[in-house]
Amino acid sequence: MFKIIERKSIVPNLHLxxxxxxxxVETIQPGQFVIIHCGEGSERIPLTAADWDREEGTLSIxxxxxxxxxxxxxMLQPGDEIPTVVGPLGVPIEIxxxxxxxxxxxxxxxxxxxxxVRALKEKGNEVITMLEGRSKNLLYWEEKLSKYSDxxxxxxxxxxxxxxxxxxxxxxxxxxxxxxxxxxxxxGCTTLSYLAxxxxxxxxxxxxxxxxxxxxxxxxxxxxxxxxxxxxMKFACVDGPSxxxxxxxxxxxxxxxxxxxxxxxxxxxxSGCGGF
Amino acid sequence: xxxxxDFIRKRNFKEVALGYSxxxxxxxxxxxxxxxxxxxxxxxxxxxxxxxxxxxxxxEDFALAIKILKEKNCLPAVCGRVCPQEEQCEIKCILEKKGxxxxxxxxxxxxxxxxxxxxxxxxxxxxxxxxxxxxVIGSGPAGITVAGDLILQGHDVTxxxxxxxxxxxxxxxxxxxxxxxxxxxxxxxYLQKLGVKLICNFVVGKTRSLKxxxxxxxxxxxxxxxxxxxxxxxxxxxxxxVYSANEYLTRVNLMRGxxxxxxxxxxxxxxxxxxxxxxxxxxxxxxxxxxxxxEEAVIVYRRSETELPAREEEYENxxxxxxxxxxxxxxxxxxGDKNGWLKEIECSKMELxxxxxxxxxxxxxxxxxxxxxxxxxxxxxxxxxxNPIIPQTTPELAVSKWGxxxxxxxxxxxxxxxxxxxxxxxxxxxTVILAMGAGRKAARSMHEYLxxxx
Ligand SMILES: Cc1cc2nc3c(=O)[nH]c(=O)nc-3n(C[C@H](O)[C@H](O)[C@H](O)COP(=O)(O)OP(=O)(O)OC[C@H]3O[C@@H](n4cnc5c(N)ncnc54)[C@H](O)[C@@H]3O)c2cc1C
Ligand code: SF4
Ligand code: FES
Numbered sequence: 001m002f003k004i005i006e007r008k009s010i011v012p013n014l015h016l017x018x019x020x021x022x023x024x025v026e027t028i029q030p031g032q033f034v035i036i037h038c039g040e041g042s043e044r045i046p047l048t049a050a051d052w053d054r055e056e057g058t059l060s061i062x063x064x065x066x067x068x069x070x071x072x073x074x075m076l077q078p079g080d081e082i083p084t085v086v087g088p089l090g091v092p093i094e095i096x097x098x099x100x101x102x103x104x105x106x107x108x109x110x111x112x113x114x115x116x117v118r119a120l121k122e123k124g125n126e127v128i129t130m131l132e133g134r135s136k137n138l139l140y141w142e143e144k145l146s147k148y149s150d151x152x153x154x155x156x157x158x159x160x161x162x163x164x165x166x167x168x169x170x171x172x173x174x175x176x177x178x179x180x181x182x183x184x185x186x187x188g189c190t191t192l193s194y195l196a197x198x199x200x201x202x203x204x205x206x207x208x209x210x211x212x213x214x215x216x217x218x219x220x221x222x223x224x225x226x227x228x229x230x231x232x233m234k235f236a237c238v239d240g241p242s243x244x245x246x247x248x249x250x251x252x253x254x255x256x257x258x259x260x261x262x263x264x265x266x267x268x269x270x271s272g273c274g275g276f
Numbered sequence: 277x278x279x280x281x282d283f284i285r286k287r288n289f290k291e292v293a294l295g296y297s298x299x300x301x302x303x304x305x306x307x308x309x310x311x312x313x314x315x316x317x318x319x320x321x322x323x324x325x326x327x328x329x330x331x332x333x334x335x336e337d338f339a340l341a342i343k344i345l346k347e348k349n350c351l352p353a354v355c356g357r358v359c360p361q362e363e364q365c366e367i368k369c370i371l372e373k374k375g376x377x378x379x380x381x382x383x384x385x386x387x388x389x390x391x392x393x394x395x396x397x398x399x400x401x402x403x404x405x406x407x408x409x410x411x412v413i414g415s416g417p418a419g420i421t422v423a424g425d426l427i428l429q430g431h432d433v434t435x436x437x438x439x440x441x442x443x444x445x446x447x448x449x450x451x452x453x454x455x456x457x458x459x460x461x462x463x464x465x466y467l468q469k470l471g472v473k474l475i476c477n478f479v480v481g482k483t484r485s486l487k488x489x490x491x492x493x494x495x496x497x498x499x500x501x502x503x504x505x506x507x508x509x510x511x512x513x514x515x516x517x518v519y520s521a522n523e524y525l526t527r528v529n530l531m532r533g534x535x536x537x538x539x540x541x542x543x544x545x546x547x548x549x550x551x552x553x554x555x556x557x558x559x560x561x562x563x564x565x566x567x568x569x570x571e572e573a574v575i576v577y578r579r580s581e582t583e584l585p586a587r588e589e590e591y592e593n594x595x596x597x598x599x600x601x602x603x604x605x606x607x608x609x610x611x612g613d614k615n616g617w618l619k620e621i622e623c624s625k626m627e628l629x630x631x632x633x634x635x636x637x638x639x640x641x642x643x644x645x646x647x648x649x650x651x652x653x654x655x656x657x658x659x660x661x662x663n664p665i666i667p668q669t670t671p672e673l674a675v676s677k678w679g680x681x682x683x684x685x686x687x688x689x690x691x692x693x694x695x696x697x698x699x700x701x702x703x704x705x706x707t708v709i710l711a712m713g714a715g716r717k718a719a720r721s722m723h724e725y726l727x728x729x730x
Contacts, residue, residue: 023478023483024483026483027482037440044440083440083477084477085477086477086479086483087479088483089479216530217439217448219438219479219663220503220504220663220664221503221504221663222505222520222526224520224523226514233507233513233514238504238665251616252514252616255516255615255616256514
């Protein structure tokens with residue numbers, strides 16, 4: 001059993017979950033994920049790590065409430081116990097001294113990009129972090145991210161905070177400032193990852209995105225997480241989940257993401273990204 | 277053996293075979309000739325004393341029957357149901373020549389069921405504690421066998437499982453109507469009663485490296501089974517409605533999708549389902565699809581009926597339930613609608629040519645024979661590669677070009693000191709009993725090694 005230390009709503013529809021999972025955090029690296037399962041009758045949900053504390057043995061996750069299973073997670077209270085937090089799964093994201101790295105986070109990705117930002121900074125990169133959201137009230141962890149960033153750019157679609165626009169605005173700003181990134185990393189919903197791959201491709205550097213495919217086992221056994229990267233079939237849970245977004249077949253990915261939408265009576269959510 | 281009637285069972289997930297009554301079992305056992313040289317035993321990969329347990333049933337000493345079975349086989353309730361007896365023990369039975377071999381599997385199943393209905397089961401004697409610690413990775417039949425054997429020999433056994441439930445393929449793959457989950461649960465609980473520690477939700481190689489596990493234990497057994505399902509490499513395979521057999525069965529079995537919407541793991545209720553492949557796994561998928569309400573489930577197999585690798589019994593069951601068969605058919609392209617859902621499968625007809633390396637006649641595509649089937653689901657059941665996680669995260673471990681772990685044929689030792697491996701991870705997809713046979717041999721070698729330590 002894994003004990004819940006904290007669970008709170010941080011912005012509309014997004015929750016922070018802190019769970020005691022010492023074995024998982026012992027070896028976890030940025031870009032890896034866990035699968036959470038709330039017991040018989042629930043789904044197995046893959047969620048990327050947003051932070052951890054090895055000494056305390058705790059793992060933090062930011063998740064979006066989208067369906068019945070994440071709805072269950074959103075009701076957890078400190079002291080509750082859940083039967084399954086398994087991981088760390090997936091291949092860690094590549095952390096090297098690249099030079100200038102632009103990290104883009106939106107939605108739950110503002111959480112999951114944090115370990116990446118921290119690790120990149122600690123490796124000596126110049127880190128430019130972009131926070132993306134529909135509106136000011138959907139941005140969070142600005143302070144936490146700023147601590148490990150050389151520059152922070154806020155982007156809101158309604159212009160209520162920082163610059164007005166989506167991730168494309170960020171790439172225009174970089175150009176105006178004369179900054180040429182050596183690598184771009186984007187975390188968030190499929191729409192954000194897709195847009196980043198498209199709008200930052202002209203920099204001609206890898207645009208690493210974390211794919212949020214449907215998963216079941218997370219160990220390469222079922223194949224539901226398959227996607228096409230560079231014309232080849234990849235299993236996101238064991239080959240990824242991070243890939244160069246420029247090589248991903250986005251149309252297929254988006255269609256596969258929606259497989260169970262009519263089945264699962266998806267709750268409409270309001271973070272405005274399209275919800276998948 | 278009595279079965280649920282086909283028109284009833286094809287709509288429910290309850291076990292198809294109803295099992296022998298005591299009278300049936302005694303009568304069937306009474307037919308056994310108790311041969312001096314029992315060929316049946318030669319056919320059994322774990323060398324059960326077959327005439328011995330059958331004699332006990334004939335003499336109505338069911339407790340003795342189960343005791344004899346358990347001397348060689350720690351999972352009789354499972355093997356009695358899913359072993360291919362018709363190509364192992366029963367085919368060797370002297371009465372086979374007369375066309376009616378003893379129903380060894382059914383008798384095995386009977387004895388195991390009898391035991392499960394007793395108020396208390398007899399616990400075996402456990403040898404004195406040796407103080408030696410063993411880690412078993414994977415809780416499928418191979419791992420279960422190793423754990424069962426070594427705990428009885430007094431070693432301390434911890435079994436690690438990646439999923440949230442133990443049992444391997446027995447739990448996530450083989451459907452409820454062939455092997456009820458309760459049977460597997462019972463066997464696992466028995467192991468736990470013997471003292472085996474079970475840790476689920478733990479992926480060795482990820483949560484902790486094999487190397488680190490090796491620091492904590494005296495010996496390690498790797499029985500991580502199958503992984504990475506194969507696809508056909510044809511256009512359209514990533515359309516929605518196209519599944520690997522593992523995904524389809526896992527949704528239904530492990531995640532209890534058959535109870536949806538009572539459970540939350542969705543299973544789409546498809547109307548017309550094609551299943552590609554011809555093994556037990558393909559039969560399981562087609563029969564599951566019918567039970568989920570499909571109007572039509574068709575097995576698409578590129579060779580002919582004669583080459584069908586599935587067990588005869590399962591083929592028969594599938595046929596009775598209304599599964600259709602399209603033999604000598606090769607899918608070549610999948611077409612979808614504008615939302616990315618499968619709509620049609622284009623296939624070619626095949627003919628059989630000369631025998632290939634496996635001795636089976638090679639299917640050859642007939643040019644110009646293309647035709648299309650309207651289908652809203654396609655389940656690909658053509659096999660899988662071994663589970664990649666331990667090899668991927670343990671570079672020192674020697675693996676073959678197919679990704680199976682290399683071991684010494686007799687001892688099942690790997691190239692890493694103090695690490696043994698067996699089951700599908702070594703042999704590639706095989707059977708429950710072969711995985712158990714491998715586990716048995718590995719356990720023997722592990723015990724030898726552990727006993728040599730002071
Ligand atoms: C649908 C289906 C039907 C079948 N029908 C039959 C039949 O009728 N008769 C028959 O004899 N055989 C049948 N088989 C084949 C048989 O089930 C397998 O050969 C057998 O289960 C192999 O056993 P195993 O112990 O090697 O591996 P598995 O049963 O595959 O178990 C391996 C276990 O290890 C776990 N694991 C993997 N990696 C890790 C890790 N890194 N850390 C921790 N745990 C890990 C897995 O989650 C799994 O639970 C069938 C198979 C399928 C899929
Ligand atoms: S070969 Fe057949 S008849 Fe002879 S002992 Fe075995 S089961 Fe009985
Ligand atoms: S989640 Fe099953 S193979 Fe990736």
